[in-house]
Amino acid sequence: MKLGALGLPTYRTFSLEDLEDATNNFDTTAFMGEGSQGQMYRGRLRDGTFVAIRCLKMKKSHSTQSFMHHVELISKLRYRHLASALGHCFECYLDDSSVSRIFLIFEYIPNGTLRSWISEGHAARSLTWPQRISAAIGIVKGIQFLHTGIVPGVYSNNLKITDVLMDQNLVAKISSYNLPLLAESAGKVGHRTSALTKDSSNSSRVNYEDKFDVYDFGVILLEMILGRPSKSSNEVQLLKNQLQAVVTTDDETRRSIADPAVQTSCSNQSLKTMMEICVRCLLMDPAERPSVEDVLWNLQFAAQVLDACRGDSRSSSPNDSPSQPAHLHVAFH
Template identity: 45%
Template sequence: MSQAMRLGALGLLPYHALTLEELEEATNNFEPSNLMGKGSQGQLYKGWFSDGSVVVVRCLKLKQRHALKILKQQMEVISKLRHRHLVSILGHCYVTYEESPNATDTIFLIFEYVSNGTLRSHLTEWRKQEMLKWSQRLAAATGIARGIQFLHTRIVPGVLRNNFNIKNILLDENLTAKISDYKLPRPFINKITKVGSESPFNGAAWRSGQLERGLAEGPKKLRGETDPSIRGTFAYESLKTAVEITINCLSEDIGQRPSIEDVLWNLQYSAQVQDGWANSENLGTHS
């Protein structure tokens, strides 16, 4: 963990425990207008500290009395993670009710605020002036891979077996991708979901088949599978490289899936090809 910590705090506040009063002040007593969303992972509030920093406060209800001890152990590790492509956890506040064994304990987790929304919104909402270019999409994918690599290899034990979702990838003001949910403690969930029809690999099988057919039938077919907003703005070889590594990642045979280092190498190569193509386009030479 010391090696991870030496990477620097990225200009963020050091991790520390906060009081409920501090959070009430930051969120204006959890004013409804500061509510950013709610769901199975708790309510999210936007907050402002006195030093001007903006944060997100997640409120979780702990349904099991022993959950707080487990959560504290996990937070010992997660609190120290700092990486450019991870949304950092900045602090916590525990609210316990020792006098009432049937009461529900509450924990507040404080995260850095990432200002530019989700990667999904930039890919699916048709605001053409904000739609991500191919090079920006590659940069986001590469950033996500770097974040995963850090979680897998730069700390001991590694943080593995995450179910990453495009809705949990956020973009900052510079369009830097950040993973917002990486094995967060979930002791408040009563049941463990078994791998089945909800597996991301099962859900992507149909799409993977489409991409494989696109590769097999030639450039025109694969180009036709792309987002219309970026057609004609990318090098085919760059797209082909990214698609090939994606298909390999979705292989049903775990042994055939590439390492995260292989994923990174291919994404970086794809970006280099794209840069070369873009430069040749700017110079008026087509390839």
């Protein structure tokens, strides 16, 4: 029922001819970029559906059968807050039928990255405060699905704000996750090794693997609150300390450091709640960071107190046009 509600076609195997047809033989005009997770192409299927196609060149020789457990996992990546998987395609060598390239086909998300909707210089289409809370809730629900919605769970996703895409209804969707197949194609294991914890032992990683994604979400939330990107891990900690210092001060001081685009539309309690959970997500000791469920609860509370402040019975919706003037009535005391 959940899959049907997404309006997605059934996951299927594509032929190479399907993909060549969709991309005009992988023409340069269809090329979207290349990163650690392969080359990305934009295509249009014969039924008119736009898709994003990830091309992975395999480093080692394997049969198609050896990849089927990977494909089974990928086929389950279908959720409202993920760029959902639509299918795959194997390209094989003629001599031994081993896999030379794997193509992963995902839904195409047309509205750009979350960063393009909140950062400085994009005031013409800056998300309102309720839309930012809605996007944050969507990201955390996406992380929660990666952790618990499929077996085995997908952790250590190294999430960045540019990995969060906005669809035509401004619903946030995570477009990059730590699939074992992606790491295998690169000939390495894609785990985060930054200074999130001094203890990098296997037992520590097993115990705290969900907290790596919590930290990454904290970095994204920091930018959503302040409206400007952090250029390094040191800058993240400096800004986290700045938030921590103002959380317990007065409402006016907290509001003064928020993104100017939302300073007049965020209620005092919702802003304080968002700042508090952001600070906790960015704690250096993974054991002290909140769980994904705790983060989600706090974000939903921030949405509820905002609605109460607005005196509006309806929930804040991501479908409001960001170009429209804010219609929030916030009482300042």
